[in-house]
Amino acid sequence: MELFRKLSLALVSVFLFSVLHQWQSVSGATVTYDKKSILIDGQRTLLISGSIHYPRSTPEMWPDIIQKAKDGGLDVIETYVFWNGHEPVQNQYNFEGRFDLVKFIKTVQQAGLYAHLRIGPYACAEWNYGGFPVWLHLIPGIQFRTDNGPFKTEMERFTKKIVDMMKQEKLWASQGGPIILAQIENEYGNIDGPYGEAGKRYIKWAASMAVGLNTGVPWVMCQQADAPDSVINTCNGFYCDSFTPNSPSKPKMWTENWSGWFLSFGGRVPYRPTEDLAFAVARFFQRGGTFQNYYMYHGGTNFGRASGGPFIATSYDYDAPIDEYGLLRQPKYGFLKELHKAIKLCEAALLNAEPMYNKLGSAQEAYVYKVGQGTCAAFLANIDTHSDATVMFNGNSYHLPAWSVSILPDCKNVILNTAQITSQATSVQMKFINSTLGTSSSKKMVGSEMVSPNWSWLKEPIGTWGSNAFSKSTLLEQINTTGDSTDYLWYTTSIQAEGDTQPVLHVQSLGHNLHVFINGQYTGSQVGFSSGSSITFEKPITLNSGKNGIDILSMTVGLQNYGSFFDTWGAGITGPVKLKGKDGERDLSTEQWTYQIGLQGEQLQFYTGKSTSNAPWTSGADLPKNQPMMWYKTTFDAPDGSDPVAINLRGMGKGVAWVNGESIGRYWPTYTSPASGCTDSCDYRGAYSADKCRKNCGQPSQELYHIPRSWIKPTGNVLVLFEEVGGDPTQISFMTRTVQILCAHVSETHLPPVDSWQSSAKNGSDGNRLKPEIQLHCPSSGQVISSIKFASFGTPKGECGSFKHGRCKSNTAMPIVQQACIGHESCSVEVSIENFGDPCKGTNKHLAVEASCS
Secondary structure: OHHHHHHHHHHHHHHHHHHHHHHHHHHOOOEEEOOOOEEEOOEEEOEEEEEEOHHHOOOOOHHHHHHHHHHOOOOEEEEEOOHHHHOOEOOEOOOOHHHOHHHHHHHHHHOOOEEEEEEEOOOOOOEHHHHOOHHHHOOOOOOOOOOOHHHHHHHHHHHHHHHHHHHHOOOEHHHOOOEEEEEEOOOHHHOOHHHHHHHHHHHHHHHHHHHOOOOOOOEEEEOOOOOOOOOEEEEEEOOOOOOOOOOOOOOOEEEEEEOOOOOEOOOOEEOOOHHHHHHHHHHHHHOOOOEEEEEEEEOOEOOOOOEOEOOEOOEOOOOOOEOOOOOEOOOHHHHHHHHHHHHHOOHHHHHHOOOEEEEOOOOEEEEEEEEOOOEEEEEEEEOOOOOOEEEEEOOEEEEEOOOEEEEEOOOOOOOEEOOOOOOOEEEEEEEEOOOOOOOOOOOEEEOOEEEOOOOEEEEOOOOOOOOOOEEEOOOOOHHHHHOOOOOEEEEEEEEEEOOOEOOEEEEEEOOOEEEEEEOOEEEEEEEOEOOEOOEEEEEEOOEOOEEEEEEEEEEOOOOEOOOOOHHHOOOOOOOOEEEEEOOEEEEOOOOOEEEEEOOHHHHOOHHHOOOEOOEOOEEOOOOOOOOOOEEEEEEEOOOOOOOOEEEEOEOEOOEEEEEOOEEEEEEOOOOEOOOOOOOOOOOOOOOOOOOOOEEOOOOEOOOEEEEOHHHOOOOOEEEEEEEOOOOOHHHOEEEEEEEEEEEEEEEOOOOOOHHHHHHHHHHOOOHHHOOOEEEEEOOOOOOOEEEEEEEEEEOOEOOOOOOEOOOOEOOOHHHHHHHHHOOOOEEEEEOOHHHHOOOOOOOOOEEEEEEEEO
């Protein structure tokens, strides 16, 4: 009964935590720390956190995403602050729309959660230029992230502005707000070697500056082993269980547990197995951690030109528990929710006892936390990457799957093992809304959607187009020239040829992408890679007798966001540029070049879709297809319902898309991933790395692009595309993202849900009689389970969406599951021979179910 007494106390603890948090929001709280944890009003607190970046979703999405995070067992929402989004021009600020930081923090507060504000102001985050505004780079004498006067002045000014803004809105915990932690700098320790002593002085200054702003909450520095005593150094990585703070007076904190990995254009799609992520979390708490943050919990979308890299894709899904569109990723979300419950049941022991280590085998171990005679929690781990093990602990036998942790809140009963997923899985599908756009002479009804088939177009000029073009007798680096006001910079020159010739044009560029036009005709392109953005273009060209024009459009695809002195890494054509012919080479690098910053369509705002004298859109039956440098426009009506919306841009080449004037980001469906390097399934056992688990080989890295519902009107929405290299807009289609199938697959030997233990504790019943269950829950409010497509108790095979009966099965499975589930929003079914009978004695039996909701 000890477990049930503990569980009852845990339920009381959760209730008191909620009451305390509500009280603090009115009166203010004292936030400090000791060697074990963050202390809130003197009470040690175990905190589970998740990163949600406010500009990567919309204000309309924030409440739902944050509530889902809370329902998933989070206590804290963590976000960076994005300097270049808030101050795109020096002393001109933007705190509107997706950049309304105050509204975001207040939304967190309204949900009853804490916040961790990572001011930085360097963010990394696969965000353009690491979050720094490019105007900062143009300040004379400045050097980023070192003991440099101009940089420190600007960094302190912006940090203070954010701190003061939060103070004005009373959002610090000391004022009754939700912000309990703040961060200065970010992962500097990973790259600080080249900065030498100046870097060390800078870190000391940054810590002192931040603490001197008097927020009333602790400051942290992640990945900074030499962080000053005034701030907490924390860990980032796939695993942080072996991390130790640099002072015995600081708690063990994990500010970035990478729940997956980011996607690059030209790259395979990465994912991280749920079992491994859960293993990493359990190991961290097992070994004394008390604050853990998922990076990301919801990744979102790199709208506009936000993505960094270079070559970071528009999607920032990150394989997070809540996907890019705001839907739950199952079973990752559900199983982590169960894990959080199990860890919280150990909170009193974890916060108030020192661990006792017991070696249980060659790769098996136990960490035991015991307080007096009543409170005891244990974590049993098997870190073997291949073999399961059976171990003895406190006189009892325990089975430990390879690469797993079992959690025992009473040092006796296992309530969760990280390798045994009992949560439901879902099959999320993109529902096809319309076959094509622009293929007939009148509007057509496809399903319930009205789609305009009428496309309009404009041709973007090749080369210089404006009075603000300028000339230099040298090649200019791109970022310093454009100030990152645009992705695009034209390099234009002309040469005289005696007779028709076919020399080879050689162009050397720092990246990231370029298109070459000779005498106005598209000649070819060259693109870099995420692993190396520098490019060399070399191709025979045809020159006519007389004057010939060479126009090269150089493009950035997100600025560098990580590395020592990354702010000095350039882009664009820095040379040499040569013509190689049979009579030798001609170096064009120091001849006169004319430069045009940006596109005419950007300056004239073609992306709004408005027809003006400067933007004479053309329409008709002769839609130009597969031509470079084209603007396209059409209209569409909103899909019915509330499911998230995406546009499938397969058929297009590379460019940018806007809906009602809002940029949904860069598109590049022609940049496909390598044909090899993917696996049908990924073994969760063994250390995870960014290259371990990949899918989508030989396919476009990204062809679906999220359009937030709040950007779409019921009718008359304007879609505008700028296409660089050529595409067919009639191949574009709209889709909605919806959960089509619910699945569960649980065996007799799986553990009961953690909630069933809590329920037993409340009722004082014997938890040893609890049985495993399948639990199904429809994803949307108002939905009910409408059909059971598959149900088998015995030895079913396959995965969600492809289950099959095995060699033995119970004939009662389907009617029992149908009766329990159909017509209900959620249901649970006990997995036992008492419920289904025993179709194959002596065999471990499983229950596999596939259902749908409507």
